[in-house]
Amino acid sequence: MPKRLSVVPERCSGCRLCESACALQHFGVSNPKKSAVRVIALYPHPTIRMPVVCRQCSHPKCRENCPTDAIYIDNGIVKIDPEKCVSCRQCVISCPFGAIFVHDDVPTPFKCDLCGGHPACVQACPKGALQYVPEHELGEANRVASVLRYAHMKEVEYVEKGEPKKLRYAQIGREQSE
Amino acid sequence: MNKQLRGGYHFKILWVDLTSGESRVVPFGEEFALKYIGGRGFGAKILFDHLDRIKDPLDPTNVLIIAPGPLTGLYLPGAAKTHVVSLAPLTGIYGDSNMGGNFGPELRQAGYDALVITGRAKELSYLWIDDDDVAVVRAPRLAGKGALDAERGVKEELQSEDIRVAAIGPAGEKLVRFATINSDWSRNAGRCGMGAVLGSKNLKAIAVRGGKDLPVADVPGLRLLTERSLRDLSNHPMFEFWQQQGLMSVIDYLNTAGGLPTRNFQQNVFEHADQINGFKMEREFKIGDTACFGCPMSCGNICLVKNGDHKGTVTEGPEYESACTLGSNLGVSDFASILKGNQLCDDLGIDTISAGVLVGTMIEAVETELLTPSEVDGMKLEWGNAGQITKLIHKIAQREGVGDILADGSKAVLAKWPQLKPILVQTKGMEQSAYDARATISMALAYGTCDIGAHHTRAWTVGKELEAGSKWTNEDRVDIVIYHQTIRPLFDMLGVCRLPWIELGFDERRYAEYYSIVSGIPHTLDDLLERARVLYDLTRLISTSRGISRADDYPGPRMFELPISGGQYEGRVVDREQYEDLLDLYYEKRGWSKDGIPPAETAETFADSLS
Numbered sequence: 001m002p003k004r005l006s007v008v009p010e011r012c013s014g015c016r017l018c019e020s021a022c023a024l025q026h027f028g029v030s031n032p033k034k035s036a037v038r039v040i041a042l043y044p045h046p047t048i049r050m051p052v053v054c055r056q057c058s059h060p061k062c063r064e065n066c067p068t069d070a071i072y073i074d075n076g077i078v079k080i081d082p083e084k085c086v087s088c089r090q091c092v093i094s095c096p097f098g099a100i101f102v103h104d105d106v107p108t109p110f111k112c113d114l115c116g117g118h119p120a121c122v123q124a125c126p127k128g129a130l131q132y133v134p135e136h137e138l139g140e141a142n143r144v145a146s147v148l149r150y151a152h153m154k155e156v157e158y159v160e161k162g163e164p165k166k167l168r169y170a171q172i173g174r175e176q177s178e
Numbered sequence: 179m180n181k182q183l184r185g186g187y188h189f190k191i192l193w194v195d196l197t198s199g200e201s202r203v204v205p206f207g208e209e210f211a212l213k214y215i216g217g218r219g220f221g222a223k224i225l226f227d228h229l230d231r232i233k234d235p236l237d238p239t240n241v242l243i244i245a246p247g248p249l250t251g252l253y254l255p256g257a258a259k260t261h262v263v264s265l266a267p268l269t270g271i272y273g274d275s276n277m278g279g280n281f282g283p284e285l286r287q288a289g290y291d292a293l294v295i296t297g298r299a300k301e302l303s304y305l306w307i308d309d310d311d312v313a314v315v316r317a318p319r320l321a322g323k324g325a326l327d328a329e330r331g332v333k334e335e336l337q338s339e340d341i342r343v344a345a346i347g348p349a350g351e352k353l354v355r356f357a358t359i360n361s362d363w364s365r366n367a368g369r370c371g372m373g374a375v376l377g378s379k380n381l382k383a384i385a386v387r388g389g390k391d392l393p394v395a396d397v398p399g400l401r402l403l404t405e406r407s408l409r410d411l412s413n414h415p416m417f418e419f420w421q422q423q424g425l426m427s428v429i430d431y432l433n434t435a436g437g438l439p440t441r442n443f444q445q446n447v448f449e450h451a452d453q454i455n456g457f458k459m460e461r462e463f464k465i466g467d468t469a470c471f472g473c474p475m476s477c478g479n480i481c482l483v484k485n486g487d488h489k490g491t492v493t494e495g496p497e498y499e500s501a502c503t504l505g506s507n508l509g510v511s512d513f514a515s516i517l518k519g520n521q522l523c524d525d526l527g528i529d530t531i532s533a534g535v536l537v538g539t540m541i542e543a544v545e546t547e548l549l550t551p552s553e554v555d556g557m558k559l560e561w562g563n564a565g566q567i568t569k570l571i572h573k574i575a576q577r578e579g580v581g582d583i584l585a586d587g588s589k590a591v592l593a594k595w596p597q598l599k600p601i602l603v604q605t606k607g608m609e610q611s612a613y614d615a616r617a618t619i620s621m622a623l624a625y626g627t628c629d630i631g632a633h634h635t636r637a638w639t640v641g642k643e644l645e646a647g648s649k650w651t652n653e654d655r656v657d658i659v660i661y662h663q664t665i666r667p668l669f670d671m672l673g674v675c676r677l678p679w680i681e682l683g684f685d686e687r688r689y690a691e692y693y694s695i696v697s698g699i700p701h702t703l704d705d706l707l708e709r710a711r712v713l714y715d716l717t718r719l720i721s722t723s724r725g726i727s728r729a730d731d732y733p734g735p736r737m738f739e740l741p742i743s744g745g746q747y748e749g750r751v752v753d754r755e756q757y758e759d760l761l762d763l764y765y766e767k768r769g770w771s772k773d774g775i776p777p778a779e780t781a782e783t784f785a786d787s788l789s
Contacts (some may be wrong), residue, residue, distance in 0.1 A: 014474035015469035016280070017408075020253035024401050030252045033287060033389040040339060043363040044326065044492040047466060047480055103389060123405075125422075126412060126474030127467070 001134045002076050004127035005112065005119055007051050008141075012129035014041045014049035017036040025120040026110070034103050037121050037130070051130055054078060054112040055122070062091035062100060062111075082108045109139040184395035184698030186248030187211050190222075191788070192290040192312065194305060196237060196379050197297030201312040206291075206788040212699075213786070216247035216711055218670035220292045221263025222716050224782055225272065225355050228296075229720060235267040235371075236378040238298035244285065244344075244384070245292035249675020249692055251283030251471065253683070254404045256675030257284060257542065258470035259770070266370035267355040267378075268532070268587045269607040269631050271721035273370035276670055277344075278470035279362030281386065284342040286300060288388025299380035302351070304332055320382045322348050324525035332385050345383035346373040347527025349575040354533035355587040357608075357628050360524055364478075364494035365470065365527045368529040369608065370630055371587070384788055393696030403691060411474055414682040418643055421467060423456035424477030424489035428498040429506075430455045435644055436745020437614045440506045441561055442538035443603050443736055446614055447744035450511030454501055458513055468494055475677060483514045493521035496530075502612035503534025508541065509561025519568060526575035535609035536591065537570055539602045548597050555579040603734035606726065615737050617747035618643035620655040623760050625733040628786040629717040632733060637662030638680075652756070656763045660711075666708040691712035715768070715776050716784050728774040731761060 016039050019032035027034045037053040060078050061089035063071035063155045070084035071091060080091070085108040092100045092109050112119075112133075122132045159165065189211070194201040214223050218482025221243040228241045246260040266273025285293060288309050295305070299314060302321050308311045320328050325347035332343045343362035345777040350373030357373030358366040367373075378380075394400050411417060419427065432438040433451040440448040452458065459479060467703075470476035483491040496504070496516055504510065504519040521532045541551040543560045551557070555573070557580075560567050573581025583594055592599055603610040609632020615622040624637035637659045643650065664687060669676040672693065678684035690703040718726075733752065742748045762772065770776050 010466070011479070013467040013469035015473050015476060016471055017253070018475065020472060023617065024253055024397065028397055029391040030249075030394050030397070030400065031287065031389070032283075032389045034391075041363075042339075042467075042495070047482075049466075049468065090611055105391075126408065177388065 001136065003117070003132050004056070004138055005053055005114060005122070005137050005165050006131045006138060008129050008131065009048060009050035011127045012039065012049040012051055013127050014039050015126065017124040018051055018130055021120040021124035022112075022167065025115055026113075027106070031037065034106065034110075036099075036101060036110055044106070051121070052097055052099055053097075053130075054113070055097060056112075061094045061096060065090050065094040077114055078111065079113060080108060080111065085109070180261045183208050183211060185214075185393040186395075186693070186697040187291050187393065188286070188289050188390070190290050191292045191294060191391050192307065193295045194295045194312065194314070194355040196295065196299040196303070196314060196381060199314045204724075204788065210786065210788050211248075213709060214713070215668075215671040215706070216291060217245050217250075217261040217276075217673045218263065218667055219709070219713055220245040221261055221274060222272065222713060222720065223784065224262055224294060225265065226716055226720055229265075229723060232265050235265045235270060235273075235375060236785075238296070239381065240296075240378070241263050241293045242372065242375045242379070243292055244295075246282035246286050247671055248291075248696060250673030251286040252394065252696065253400060253472065254674070255407050255475070256470070256471055256673050257673065259670065260285065260674050261670050261673070262359060262372045263376045264365040264370070264372055265435070265720075265724075266310065266630065267353070268369075268371040269589070271606060271630075271724045271726055272582075272717045273372070274566040274670070275358075275367040275369040275372050275630075277359065277361055278473075279364045279365030279369040279673060280341070280471045281342045281344050281365070281694055282673060283471045284386045284388055285674055286388070286392055287388045287390050292385070295376075295379060295381065297379065302380050302382050304345075304383035305381060306336065307384070307388075309388050316613055317382055322351065322512070323382075324348065325350075325358075325527040326363060326385050326525050329363065334382050336385060336645055338387065341385050341387040343385045345527075346381075347575070349379035349526045349585075350374055351382070352575065352577045352585065353529055354575060354577070354585040355580050355590075356529040358527050358529050360527055360732060364524050366524065366529070366594055368531065369633055371529075373527050378570065385540060396695045396749070400692075403688075406539055407688065408474055411678060411682050411684065416682060417475075418442070420576040420681060421476050422460060424475075424479055424500040426456035426479065426496070426501060430457075430499055432613070432658060436507050436742070436747045437617060437640065437644075439502055439612050439614055440744075441509050441541045442535070443610075443614065444740065445544070445744045446617075446747065448506035448511075451506065453511040454505040454516060454624070457686050463513060463517065470675065473675065474535050475682065477677065481517050483517055486514055486516040488514045491518050491521050493517050493524065495524075496520040499612050499727040500530040500534075503531050503538075504567075505535050507538050507612065508567055510564050510567065511562060513566055515564035515568075519571065522571055523608050526571070528571070528575055531575060531611055532587065532609040534612075536570070536574070536588070536602060537567055539591070539598060540570065540580070540584070541603050543595070543598055546601075548601070549595065553595075562580055563577055592712055600735050600739060603632070603736050605733055606630075606730050608632050610734060613638065613640050614742070616742050616750045616752055617734055618647060619752050619756060619760065620647065620650075620659055622657050622733045622737055622752045622757060623655065623764060624662065625737075626757075626761065627663070627764060628730040629714065629721060633789040635676075636666055652760055652763055659764065660767060663714055664707050664775050664785060667713060668706055671705075671710060671713070691734075712783075715780050717757050718770070718774075719774055719781055719784070722775050725773075728761065728765075728772070731774055732757070
C-alpha cells in the first residue's frame with residue numbers, strides 16, 4: 001500500500017523542527033534553508049501555521065514544465081535527475097504549492113523524496129501535524145467528520161414522565177458540562 | 179587563529195553605526211568565545227567595553243547588542259532565544275531582555291553571532307540585513323505604526339514572508355522607558371525598555387534573512403542527542419498539558435498556593451481566578467498553539483475573542499505574567515479584556531509587567547487618596563474597570579497627561595509622587611514581576627539581587643521554598659538564589675530557553691553535552707556554570723559603576739510592610755532582619771564588599787579584547 005505525506009495545518013505550532021530535521025537528513029547541516037519542507041506562518045488575520053511539502057503529484061506540473069525532462073516519477077516519488085537538470089528553476093515556479101526549493105550552495109533545485117519511506121520531518125514533528133499514512137486513509141478524517149456532523153443533527157425521540165420529547169445527539173452531555 | 183573550536187560560532191559580529199549609516203564586520207577570537215560563550219555574555223562584555231562613552235541610555239552613545247547564542251538556531255529543543263543587552267532606560271543600569279521566536283536563528287543564519295547598534299539615524303529607518311548585505315533604509319511611513327503593523331509593513335516592502343522582523347511600536351518611538359522590541363508577531367524582549375533604546379536611535383525595525391549553515395562540530399552527535407531529547411520531553415507526564423496551557427497553568431497553581439498577586443500585591447488570592455485561568459482560556463478562547471523555533475513544547479497560545487466588545491481580537495497569549503499583571507493584579511476578571519490588553523501592549527510595544535504594576539499602583543493611589551482624581555486626568559480608575567485601564571495604557575504609550583509621567587517608569591513616578599513609595603512594588607526602578615515574595619524570603623533576595631531589577635528570570639525560587647523551605651537555613655536560601663542566578667543566565671548565554679529544564683524536568687547537564695557536541699570541545703556543566711557565575715560580577719560592575727550599591731538591593735517596601743491577605747500564608751511579610759542577614763551572606767559568597775561592590779581587581783579580569 002503506497003503511503004503519503006499528509007499535512008494537518010491545524011496542529012502545526014510553527015516550531016520548524018521538521019525543517020531542521022530535513023536539512024540534516026539530506027545535507028548533513030543545521031540549516032532550515034536547505035529543507036524540503038517549509039513552515040509558513042501568517043498572523044494575525046488569518047492566523048495559521050502550515051508546513052508546505054511536495055504532494056508527490058501523479059501528474060506533476062513541475063515535470064510538465066521541465067524543459068529537459070529532468071523530472072521523473074520513481075515508485076510514486078517525484079524526483080529530479082541532477083544529470084539532466086539545467087537548474088533553470090522552471091519547476092520551482094511551476095509547483096502550485098511552492099514545494100520545490102533552491103539554495104545558493106546546492107547546484108540543482110531540491111524537493112521532498114520521502115527519505116526512503118521514513119520521513120525525518122514526520123519523526124521530528126512534536127504535534128502530529130505531519131503524518132505519513134497509507135494513501136487510502138487520506139480524507140478519512142473529513143469522512144468521519146462529515147458523518148458526525150450529520151449524526152449530530154439527528155433527533156432521538158423518547159418519553160419522559162409520560163411526555164414525548166425530542167433530543168438531538170448534539171445536545172447529549174452538554175447539560176452536565178455547563 | 180582558531181585551533182580548537184570546531185563549531186558554535188561564525189566568529190563575526192555585525193557592527194552598525196546609525197549616525198554614519200555604515201556597517202562593518204568585527205571578528206572575534208576563540209578565547210573571547212569560550213570565556214563569554216554568547217548571548218548575554220557577549221552583550222554584557224561589549225556593553226562593559228563601551229560604558230565610559232555612554233552619556234545616557236537614550237543618548238546615541240548607548241549601544242544595543244542583540245546576541246543569540248552558540249546553540250541558537252540548531253536542531254535542539256528551545257534553540258530560539260536571542261538576548262538584547264543595553265544600558266537600560268528604565269533603570270539606568272545594566273539591562274537585558276530576551277526573546278524567542280525566529281529572529282535569533284535567522285540572525286545566526288545570516289552569519290553573525292551578534293549585532294551591535296550604535297549612534298542615531300537622521301530619520302526613522304529600519305535595518306535590513308540580507309545575509310552579507312546590510313542597509314539602513316529610510317522609513318518615515320512607518321512612523322507611529324503598531325509593532326505588528328510595522329512587521330507586516332516591512333515584510334510587504336521587502337516582498338517576502340521569508341524574513342524575520344523585530345520592531346518597536348509607538349511606545350518605543352515615544353521613548354517610553356519600558357517599551358519592548360516585538361518580533362515574530364508577539365515575541366517580546368519585554369523588560370528594561372530596549373524598545374526605547376531603538377526609538378532613541380530612530381530605528382523602527384530590524385529585518386533579517388539568512389541562509390548560511392550553522393557551524394556544528396559533530397552533526398551526527400547533534401541529531402542523535404536531539405532525537406533523545408525530543409523523546410524525553412514528549413514522554414514527560416506533563417507534556418500534553420503543557421502544550422495545552424503553557425504558562426497559563428501557573429494562575430491556578432499560584433492562586434491555590436496563596437501567591438497570586440492581586441490588586442497591586444494587596445491580596446494573594448484572586449476570587450475570580452477561575453475566570454482568568456488556563457482552563458477558561460482553553461475552553462473559550464484558544465484557537466491554536468504556537469512555538470518558538472525548534473521547540474516541541476509550543477507554550478504559546480493563540481487566542482481569539484469570539485463575541486462581545488473585543489470581538490475579533492487575536493493575540494498570541496496571554497502567558498502567565500500578562501494574565502496576572504493585566505488581570506488579577508488590576509482586579510480584572512474578564513478574560514476578553516485581558517486578551518485585548520495583551521494585544522494592545524504587543525502592538526503599542528510596551529511591557530505588560532511594568533504597565534500592569536504601574537497601572538495597579540495608580541488605581542490603589544486614587545482609591546486610598548494618595549493621589550487626587552485631577553492628578554490622574556480625572557480618570558475613573560478602579561479595580562476591574564478594563565475600559566479605563568485600556569485608556570491609561572494608551573496614554574502611557576502616547577505620553578499623554580498622566581501617561582507621560584508613568585511612561586518614565588517607577589523612578590520618575592516616585593520622584594514626582596514620593597508618597598507612593600510604600601505601594602509601588604519595584605527594585606532599582608524596575609516594577610516587580612508577578613510573583614509574590616512574602617511567603618518565600620529567598621524570592622525576596624532573588625528580586626533584590628537580580629542584576630536588572632525586580633525580575634524573576636534570574637532566580638525563581640518560589641516553588642522550591644514553598645515545597646521544602648521550612649527546613650532551609652539562611653545559607654540554603656542564599657545558595658539556591660546564587661545557583662539560579664548562575665544556571666539561568668547560562669541559558670541566556672547559550673541562546674536557549676530555560677523552560678524545558680524548569681517545566682519538563684529536562685536535565686541541565688544535557689546543555690553541556692550540547693555545547694560539547696557543537697563546539698567540539700568537551701565541557702562539563704560545571705565548566706559552563708563557572709563562566710556564567712563570573713559573568714554576574716561583570717553585570718554587577720556595570721551597575722555599580724552607575725551608582726548601584728547595597729541600598730538598591732531590596733524588594734519593594736510592600737514586601738516588608740504589608741502582610742499577605744488571603745490564602746495559607748496570611749499575615750506573612752519578609753523579615754527585615756533576616757533579609758539583612760541574607761544579603762550579608764550573599765555578598766560574602768559573591769566575594770563582594772558589605773556594600774555590595776565587587777573588589778577593584780575584578781574589572782581587570784574583564785579587560786580582555788575581542789580578538
